[in-house]
Amino acid sequence: MPLRICHLGKFYPPARGGIESHTQTLARAQVALGADVRVVCVNHDMGGIDATWRVIASTPTVEEVDQGVRVTRVGRHASFSRFDVCPSLFSALWRVRREGVDILHLHAPNPTMFSALSLLGSLRPFGTLVVTHHADVVKQRVLLKAYRPVESFFYGRAALVLSTSEDYIGGSEALLRVGAKAKALPLGIDRTPFVEPTPKARAFAEKLRSEHGAPLWLSVGRVIYYKGLNVAVDALSDAPGKLLIVGSGPMENELRQRAERRGVADRIVWAGRLDDEELVGAYLAATALWFPSNGRGEGFGLTQVEAMASGLPVINTHVPHSGVAYVSRDGVSGITIPMNDPAALAAASRRLAGDADLRRQLGERARERAAAEFDERVMASRSLAYYREALGRPVEPSTKTTPRGRSSDTREEALGSPKLSA
Known part of the structure; x- marks a missing residue:
């Protein structure tokens, strides 16, 4: 059976941003490796207007498919200190819980998703939690006081907490707290x-x-x-x-x-x-x-x-x-x-x-x-290896190709990267 993965993002392209681009690239590449992937995020688009930075802005809930990735963009009404008010988020997460996933992969910092999961209660019915810690909350001191206890709660319950580089781990209080659960997954792109x-x-x-x-x-x-x-x-x-x-x-x-x-x-x-x-x-x-x-x-x-x-x-x-x-x-x-x-x-x-x-x-x-x-196939293969480690499943070889028909076997063998099937 393919791995069932749900990414919880902030926004999703065409919304601009490093976390947004990474979420899309990783999800697409995981689909190319045979995984069943969905994304739940906030909808930034207000009728063709980018509402990312607007305090008061209403967007609709939209369902779509992006190169095999099922995407749910939940509507929002307002945003306060990076916290988006999204009443429909709860029903979207309940549906994920009902349908079931193996891996719930949350991209942080993400006050909106952490808050929603807190209100929904136990994570166990969702599947195994993996968090990518993209960056520390540094400047928003008021947000940090409220955010850090929630962050600590979920990081403590995550099977793995991924950083985008080894260099970042040593200076992050959040990553140092989780000890050996902190691993590096460098970002990749479709080149x-x-x-x-x-x-x-x-x-x-x-x-x-x-x-x-x-x-x-x-x-x-x-x-x-x-x-x-x-x-x-x-x-x-x-x-x-x-x-x-x-x-x-x-x-x-x-x-x-x-x-x-x-x-x-x-x-x-x-x-x-x-x-x-x-x-x-x-x-x-x-x-x-x-x-x-x-x-x-x-x-x-x-x-x-x-x-x-x-x-x-x-x-x-x-x-x-x-x-x-x-x-x-x-x-x-x-x-x-x-x-x-x-x-x-x-x-x-x-x-x-x-x-x-x-x-x-x-x-x-x-x-x-x-x-x-930093190729997408290298990143996706590494991510699936981490997922299988978290689930206690064996690593299996794969000869799958990317959507454009490029075999990644030669490059991955040269790099010593694990080749996996989902």
């Missing part, structure tokens, strides 16, 4: 769109090169405090070229004002949200990805993997006890600099802008590292 860009992606890349020239630095993600975009704005004063910012968020106005004060506003391109093919085009057009995150709210940085898969070098930061510098290695796939250091970011950028051979070498090794460590 196909990045290694085989569509004509639309290539055309968009050419458009960006024509309009903005080179060097073109790229930032991708929500415009929030731990992304370190204040450092990026300051660094642009001493770096050549333009900065293309893809994404939006609550700090955008503040950063626009900062750019005006620094005299670099005319060299920042605010692209907002791009579609998937345009995003690939942005990676193709850029000189390097700027990733100056400055807090452990950034536990991994999935956009680094996307850039690496595209052959784009990464300039990232050494965030203590975070996986950021693990994803893109200094001197391997990019350059790692200290946190909150605009001068270092500018210097690294000038170095890359002036050395085409270095850019090429880093780009080639970036592609290799993305394939070896």
Whole structure:
């Protein structure tokens, strides 16, 4: 019988975000390996309007199928300090409980799902609990006081608590508390769109090169405090070229004002949200990805993997006890600099802008590292191995292929990764 898995996420694509992308990629790849997978999450879409950051916003409950993954997007009425008010969530979870699953995989931090599970009572009828701890709650102190006891309760009852990297475990109080139950499951992506860009992606890349020239630095993600975009704005004063910012968020106005004060506003391109093919085009057009995150709210940085898969070098930061510098290695796939250091970011950028051979070498090794460590099949195989460990089931060989017909056997054998059937 295939493993029956239910992921409890925050949102789900087309909602933007690292946790959202990871949930979708993992679920799809698990289906490709033969698992029966469903996702329960909050619906972010209010009639074509992204309601993620709105306090008061009503969205409907929607059922759909995404490449074999059954997705339930529960409607919400409001959101307070990352807690979404979703009355229909309880009926969705009751249905999961009634139908039965082997693994209930919760992606945290996730106050909404933790609260709902608390009100529903015992976890036992749901199946074995696995939690992915994507990041510590750092800045929201009021939320943390209420959230930590609930977090501790569920982590204590989980069979496994997964981190996105070994580096993150040592600095996380939540992960250290669970001891040997804390394991690393690095995030992965479907590399196909990045290694085989569509004509639309290539055309968009050419458009960006024509309009903005080179060097073109790229930032991708929500415009929030731990992304370190204040450092990026300051660094642009001493770096050549333009900065293309893809994404939006609550700090955008503040950063626009900062750019005006620094005299670099005319060299920042605010692209907002791009579609998937345009995003690939942005990676193709850029000189390097700027990733100056400055807090452990950034536990991994999935956009680094996307850039690496595209052959784009990464300039990232050494965030203590975070996986950021693990994803893109200094001197391997990019350059790692200290946190909150605009001068270092500018210097690294000038170095890359002036050395085409270095850019090429880093780009080639970036592609290799993305394939070896952060491919979706590698991640999914590792996840199923963890599930079977938690359930006490034996590991079994598999010769399944991905939805696009690419056999993963050769790559997984070379990596020593377990090949499993669900």
